[in-house]
Amino acid sequence: MTSSTWTFFQAFLRSPRVVASMIPSSPFLERRLVRAAGLDRARVVVELGAGTGGTTRAMLAAMRPDARLIAIERTAAFVGPLERIGDPRLTVINGCASTIVAQLERLGLDRADDVVSGIPFSTMPQDLAADIAREVHRALAPDGHFVAYQFTDKVADFARPVFGQPRVEHELRNVPPLKIFTWARDAASAAA
Template sequence: MDPASSSPRTENTSAKRSPDSFSFFRGFLKEPRQVGSIIPSSPILERRLSTFARVPSARRIVELGPGTGGTTRALLRHMTEDAALMSIEANPLFIDRLQQIDDPRLAVQHGDALQVRELLNQAEWNNADLVISGIPFSTMDQETGRKLIADIHSLLSPNGAFVAYQIRDRVCNLAKGSFGRPDKCTVWRNIPPLRIFRWEKTAPVKHRER
């Protein structure tokens, strides 16, 4: 067997980084409230995010705000072959770059994060095991942020997880009513440094009949 055929898929990320950075900056200028930073995530953040989110254990994954696709590619590298990823992006400048990712497990949807339930229904997904969000909750009003998080909670399977990577921690206050307190870590080797928050949807307790 060719050793290369059994090794993890790798990419020349440095070649992608420059055009992605330009596209990301253009997207930030067009929709600054929807884009969390003026440059894409670092490879270090992408790897840490995939590990912290426990991507290999999820079969159906939803990504909110994939941007130019750096985190999308990282998720695909860590996913199992039978898993599926739906990436939902509102910014039309990013859609073309996302659609250039050649992987049958990926479905790119042009839409708002608040349409997540509708988009899952269209894809005939009853639920998701993991929702990962890079959209900035710090720019949302309280009502919108809480509604989105409640929608995410409702579509997660039992013991499913919601993971958000953010500059600020406002998402914790917004998620408190639906999820409680998160596990968290900080990735310093990113510009700017980002915090990753992870919540699990607690499975309902089954009571034995007496």
Template sequence: MKFLSFLAQYISNPRSVGAVLPSSSYLADKMIESIDFDNAKYILEYGPGTGVFTKKLLQHRNPKTVIVLFENNIEFYKVLEEKYKDVDNLYIYNESAEKVDWYLKKCGIPYVDYVISGLPFASLPKAVSHRILLKTSKILRKNGKFVTFQYTKAMKTFIEQFFSKVDVSIEIRNVPPAMVLCCSLEENLEGTYAI
């Protein structure tokens, strides 16, 4: 998707798009660096937008790994559907990540190894962010990871309510520079939600 199309989506949906520009390749590399691609069975991505992180996930994944994308913006969803229509073990839903548990049950996925998120939690309604983060903490397997990026430190404290460990790194080669949060719940157990 060209820059002007991305900008148009930002202007018409600033709360859900959250940025004027797509994420950089440098940020994408940092977002996926904690993933053990050889052993990951299930990876989710929230808010893939135009697919900058998705591209990296597909480049590195084991072909048997299932990847599920949740994109609430219909225009971005259409772009992703067209771009990845022939890719095996990739499921794309035009839906909010708030419904992640329902869709995992539908797909028969018992737990998740990694969740990569491009959602702008700082601009989403707090109740929506709360539901997404709570459900995410429940679907991750033991030592699974939730990785997100934000443009402000304000969300770190909020996210720490849901994860016992939050490691922070900065990627300055992004416009604007982004803070990457790699979150885990060390006490979590596989399959904590009912199938």
């Protein structure tokens, strides 16, 4: 077991409803997230629930040299591994996903081109989940994308009122197998 997998597992034992998975995502899931979000075009990307940084590294590898990645992670034990990635494009914030807009403003950044999320919408308080879905919508540029990888469909219950219907893919080569939900923000605006 690598040290980041061990850090992840220990954090899961302490807070299973927050960390939501016993081990980090697989490289198969990481690659699928990168494709779903179209990160090669993005200038500002927000990651919600970066964990120990596997998804973060995969996203950075696909991003432009002049892009920015803002990783918002609630579990303090994951901040060290994230900061050790040491990529100048990455800003790590130990905080809650409900603060995206304020964090972007604080950093002098305009809206995000993509928000990629692994936070567990099914186990957090329902009010917070609804707040975060609205916050993601506010934070995204009109042609931005919201990509969420989840074990259950719960994220769609919260996101559908603001984003409309998602595209859904499955990644079975992950523990546990996950669904990947993708929303295009302007698709929802056009339908409204």
